Amino acid sequence: MAPLAISIRTISPIIVPLDLKTGTDRTSKAFELFEKNIHTAFDSALLGKTNQAQAGYKSIEQDSWQMRLFTWTDNIEAPTIKIHVFPNNIGIVEIDHTFEYTGDNKLIEQQAQDQAEQQIAAIYSTFIETINAICDPQYGNFLRTLNQHQDQAKIFWVSRTVILDSQDLAQPLCETLLTKWLAHTQRSQDAHDILTQQKDYSMTWLNYAIVDLKPNDDRLDSMILAQYYYSAQEQCNKLLKQAIDGAYNDAKNGQAQEKLSKTRVRTRMHQVDYNEHLNYLTRNKRNMLEDILGHWNYQQLTENGQRMIEICSSKIDETENIKRERSSLLTDLLLVALSFFTVFELSLYLTELSREMMSRPTLDFNDDGRSFMLQFIAEIDMDVMFGSGFFLTLLLVFIYKIIKSR
Known part of the structure; x- marks a missing residue:
């Protein structure tokens, strides 16, 4: 033959x-x-x-x-x-x-x-x-x-x-x-x-x-488009897996998060482009393209990609929450430091003022008598005054924590 x-x-x-x-x-x-x-x-x-x-x-x-x-x-x-x-x-x-x-x-x-x-x-x-x-x-x-x-x-x-x-x-x-x-x-x-x-x-x-x-x-062109959309989605899924692996296991967390975000956008744009491109195809070519991709379970491939996008989004949100918590903690520490120095400065000022008033009576000649409060403060030991300021700062922090937790 x-x-x-x-x-x-x-x-x-x-x-x-x-x-x-x-x-x-x-x-x-x-x-x-x-x-x-x-x-x-x-x-x-x-x-x-x-x-x-x-x-x-x-x-x-x-x-x-x-x-x-x-x-x-x-x-x-x-x-x-x-x-x-x-x-x-x-x-x-x-x-x-x-x-x-x-x-x-x-x-x-x-x-x-x-x-x-x-x-x-x-x-x-x-x-x-x-x-x-x-x-x-x-x-x-x-x-x-x-x-x-x-x-x-x-x-x-x-x-x-x-x-x-x-x-x-x-x-x-x-x-x-x-x-x-x-x-x-x-x-x-x-x-x-x-x-x-x-x-x-x-x-x-x-x-x-x-x-x-x-x-x-149209038959061959539909196949070329089908192979593009399938292989591009497959490549997006592969990059998503790599990005997820990097985000969870890479020590360079900043670069991993950036890759995670870019890959998520890239995959979403590919899915958007596919759905939009269908509108510009002839009815015959669109039907053939959807039929070919249907045989290849393309929908499952995109759904799997969507699940990985959700994992990416969850990881990105988790990272952002951690950053916000760190930022909040830093703010709290800054407030504690400021309150400590403010209370410390107030204690120092009151001590200085009270002792000045006690040592120079002419400063309060317009008053009916000596200030009991200033006299009391003037008699307090300086170390005790500073200790009181420190404990007052801790008390303020404790009250702030209770209010914030509620």
């Missing part, structure tokens, strides 16, 4: 050492100018424009807005690799492969994965050079790069999409290919539906199939 020539497009989320600064308004004129400038400056590496200024919901056949920042390619004329760069340090890599299929699905899967990893490694340094150049402040202060230097691409996973033409479905090997290809996905019956032309795609778990792929195909 003659082998079947098949095309496989791998889709691989990777870490990109670039992020959009928190709070950036991507609809602003300044950001639109930034996009225009980088596409002009890097026209040999960036595909198309991303979010050109236009009225919202202008067409029901096209998305009103895109989440990706830009798309990098190794060859603008005949691209073999595309990297869709998104916020949150995520890029989605598309690579086309061609194989001769003879019936061994595992071999094809392994070859596609190995080739994807090798090609990503081969172009990664060139890609990073472009990323670093785009972050130059001359184009706009919207992006930031990761502090750590990465020599190799960090790949989350490699998913594989078999791309078939309608006429391929009649070939004998095609049934074997699709049946084995989709056997361990969440809808293995999709193989039968595709062969009988009841469906033209299957996209549930790592191995996908698309029939008659078109340029800018």
Whole structure:
């Protein structure tokens, strides 16, 4: 039996050492100018424009807005690799492969994965050079790069999409290919539906199939978006775990709290962006995106992230409460010190005044007689006077504590 020539497009989320600064308004004129400038400056590496200024919901056949920042390619004329760069340090890599299929699905899967990893490694340094150049402040202060230097691409996973033409479905090997290809996905019956032309795609778990792929195909674009949102949420959850671990176990508590706060904001913004972006997608693409993420239990992933956000918030509140208690304690100590010196000064003044009055009777010649109170104070020993002031201070502190506790 003659082998079947098949095309496989791998889709691989990777870490990109670039992020959009928190709070950036991507609809602003300044950001639109930034996009225009980088596409002009890097026209040999960036595909198309991303979010050109236009009225919202202008067409029901096209998305009103895109989440990706830009798309990098190794060859603008005949691209073999595309990297869709998104916020949150995520890029989605598309690579086309061609194989001769003879019936061994595992071999094809392994070859596609190995080739994807090798090609990503081969172009990664060139890609990073472009990323670093785009972050130059001359184009706009919207992006930031990761502090750590990465020599190799960090790949989350490699998913594989078999791309078939309608006429391929009649070939004998095609049934074997699709049946084995989709056997361990969440809808293995999709193989039968595709062969009988009841469906033209299957996209549930790592191995996908698309029939008659078109340029800018909604099916593939939905999968790219789904992989971005899932991998970005997964990365947020990982950073939240690291932040929580640092907050509870790191001796440098100040840095841990700052990381905790930033990661919490980043995760919340990602969830906000997802819910907002759904409104700008075509109905068909939105339905496919939600269906794909539904198969991946994306809701559980976000709920787990939300639980970690609550842990972060609880830790931040706990830390703030400790800081407030320390501040309150410091205030109390300051008040005690001030009251002590105030009482001490009052004791000293009364002693000095009473003895002066007793030693110089002319000072009170307008009075009917000597002041009993001043005479009494003048006769008190100085050490006893100071001791009385000290005990009076303690009494005031004790009364303050009782009032505060109530």
